[in-house]
Amino acid sequence: MKTMMRWTLAPLAVMALAACGAEDKAGEAKAVAAPSNRTITATLKDDRSFGVLERVLDNAALGDVLAGKGPYTVFAPSDAAFTASAGDLGDEAMKAQGAAMLRAHIVPGALTRADIVAAMERGGSGTAEMRTMANSLLTFSKEGDAIIVTGDNGARARLSGDETLASNGVVQPVDALLVRPAAS
Amino acid sequence: MYRLVPITSALVLALAAPTAVLADPGNGKGGDRQDRGQRGGEARDAGPAHAGGHGGQDHPGGERGNGRADRPPEDPGKGRDRARERGPDRAGTVRVPDLVRADRGDRGDGRRDASSDLRREAARQVFQTRDGRPVVYFSRDDDRGLIAGCPPGLAKKDNGCLPPGQARQIARAAEAARYDWLWRRGGDDDRRYEYRDGYLLQMNPQGSLLGWLPVLGGALAPGAAWPAQYQYQPAPDYYSSYFGLPSGRDYRYADGALYGVDPQTQTISQIAALLTGQTPAVGQPLPAGYDIYNVPYQYRDQYADGPDAMYRYNDGYVYQADPKTQLVTAVIQLLT
Numbered sequence: 001m002k003t004m005m006r007w008t009l010a011p012l013a014v015m016a017l018a019a020c021g022a023e024d025k026a027g028e029a030k031a032v033a034a035p036s037n038r039t040i041t042a043t044l045k046d047d048r049s050f051g052v053l054e055r056v057l058d059n060a061a062l063g064d065v066l067a068g069k070g071p072y073t074v075f076a077p078s079d080a081a082f083t084a085s086a087g088d089l090g091d092e093a094m095k096a097q098g099a100a101m102l103r104a105h106i107v108p109g110a111l112t113r114a115d116i117v118a119a120m121e122r123g124g125s126g127t128a129e130m131r132t133m134a135n136s137l138l139t140f141s142k143e144g145d146a147i148i149v150t151g152d153n154g155a156r157a158r159l160s161g162d163e164t165l166a167s168n169g170v171v172q173p174v175d176a177l178l179v180r181p182a183a184s
Numbered sequence: 185m186y187r188l189v190p191i192t193s194a195l196v197l198a199l200a201a202p203t204a205v206l207a208d209p210g211n212g213k214g215g216d217r218q219d220r221g222q223r224g225g226e227a228r229d230a231g232p233a234h235a236g237g238h239g240g241q242d243h244p245g246g247e248r249g250n251g252r253a254d255r256p257p258e259d260p261g262k263g264r265d266r267a268r269e270r271g272p273d274r275a276g277t278v279r280v281p282d283l284v285r286a287d288r289g290d291r292g293d294g295r296r297d298a299s300s301d302l303r304r305e306a307a308r309q310v311f312q313t314r315d316g317r318p319v320v321y322f323s324r325d326d327d328r329g330l331i332a333g334c335p336p337g338l339a340k341k342d343n344g345c346l347p348p349g350q351a352r353q354i355a356r357a358a359e360a361a362r363y364d365w366l367w368r369r370g371g372d373d374d375r376r377y378e379y380r381d382g383y384l385l386q387m388n389p390q391g392s393l394l395g396w397l398p399v400l401g402g403a404l405a406p407g408a409a410w411p412a413q414y415q416y417q418p419a420p421d422y423y424s425s426y427f428g429l430p431s432g433r434d435y436r437y438a439d440g441a442l443y444g445v446d447p448q449t450q451t452i453s454q455i456a457a458l459l460t461g462q463t464p465a466v467g468q469p470l471p472a473g474y475d476i477y478n479v480p481y482q483y484r485d486q487y488a489d490g491p492d493a494m495y496r497y498n499d500g501y502v503y504q505a506d507p508k509t510q511l512v513t514a515v516i517q518l519l520t
Contacts, residue, residue: 035481060400060401061401061405061406061455062455062458064454064455064456065455065456065457065458068427068428068456068457069426069427069428069457070480071480071481071497072458073478087359087360087362087363088359093360094359094360095401095402095405096360096379096382096399096400096401096402097360097363097366097379097401098401099399099400099401100363100366100367100399100400100401101363101366103400103440103458104366106458107478108460108478108497108498108499109478109479109480109496109497109498110478110479110480110481110497111476111477111478115476115477115478116476118476118477119475119476119477122475123475128475128476129472129473129475130473130474130475130476130478131460131462131471131472131473131474132473133440133458133459133460134366134440135440135460135461135462137472137473140476153365165481179363179366181362181363182361182362182363182364182365183362
């Protein structure tokens with residue numbers, strides 16, 4: 001399903017990016033590909049690479065939020081991002097920790113990759129900041145062609161895979177957690 | 185146009201409840217606090233109730249505006265006085281305090297504790313647009329007062345508040361504690377924070393308990409009873425309309441989340457929305473962290489960044505700002 005969506009959206013994304021280039025600089029982030037009719041929660045459940053995240057989401061009872069109106073953008077850690085050092089955030093005893101972790105991966109509104117790139121290019125420093133639902137800041141920067149996102153405590157991740165435009169926001173896969181536990 | 189005008193009857197009502205609370209400090213009981221929350225809710229809802237009537241407006245994004253506050257939020261008392269002085273054509277902002285202090289009184293568990301010191305400050309800002317539609321902001325203050333004493337279910341021990349059967353929980357707590365920094369607030373290095381059994385505990389460097397708060401996913405989770413001592417801000421109708429929340433529940437805002445609560449049992453039935461709680465007023469600069477264009481898809485044609493205006497979404501509103509000064513020039517409701 002996810003793969004099909006990617007192929008369906010790919011031409012639209014190319015068209016959208018081409019359209020962006022034709023617009024004036026201030027308005028470059030306006031056009032987006034057509035979003036799917038699936039919510040963020042449904043999108044995460046559909047994609048097998050987010051199995052752990054889905055479990056954490058269920059455990060923290062935040063599934064309704066990401067199935068609701070929003071919009072939100074979720075920086076979605078893949079299963080591989082949940083390393084052993086992160087502990088089991090899907091455990092019943094870790095609900096609050098899981099909720100706090102999730103809030104640090106969610107920002108208000110719909111952020112496409114084109115929006116992020118445009119903001120980095122617009123700012124003189126080549127970086128852009130976004131506030132999370134945990135009241136922390138995510139900082140975006142470029143390393144070569146990759147977009148790097150850095151959390152408040154220095155946790156770094158790379159935007160990976162393809163973004164998915166859900167009906168109520170955007171899923172941006174990342175290859176690492178944007179928070180990290182203190183050393184035990 | 186979104187020209188802001190000062191005090192209306194709704195705002196007067198909103199001011200009335202906190203005034204009553206301020207006039208009678210020190211008599212706080214669990215039930216009283218809930219009552220205060222309800223009174224505040226009636227006042228707050230009195231304004232946003234108008235908003236629901238605009239759901240069928242021709243322009244779903246609401247009108248654009250360029251109203252600008254004359255000054256930033258002020259001292260509450262000054263705000264009230266000045267608001268009364270302003271004529272209907274002047275724009276202004278009013279910071280509404282809702283300060284509850286109970287230095288003594290019965291605790292929720294029935295025990296009387298002279299050391300109990302409950303201090304709450306929940307600030308919100310209310311704007312009234314010229315066409316009668318209010319904009320209500322929730323606050324999310326990092327230094328919001330904690331509740332004194334041990335939270336429900338934890339017993340006071342020499343070294344803080346500990347749950348029964350603590351030994352078997354030590355191993356799990358050690359792992360959970362590695363995320364305690366996630367709840368650190370206000371950048372105060374003289375405090376440390378621990379999560380325990382649904383509650384955030386604030387300690388001084390010597391380990392003495394300074395206060396507690398329930399947290400999302402802990403004591404504030406579906407199925408849990410709303411903590412009797414925990415004050416909330418009732419959600420205005422605009423949020424119910426915007427987020428499409430089902431009726432039959434109370435909706436309460438606390439610490440960045442909107443909760444659905446069964447009005448009969450006081451049990452949390454749903455976490456309905458996450459909010460940043462950090463929304464700028466007209467005339468104030470956009471806060472840090474809104475560099476990236478994030479307007480919902482369906483409003484991008486209407487609210488596209490340009491040389492004269494930039495737009496950012498947050499908590500159900502679109503904020504129009506001047507790209508050069510970064511000052512907010514209008515707050516736009518997105519009722520559909």
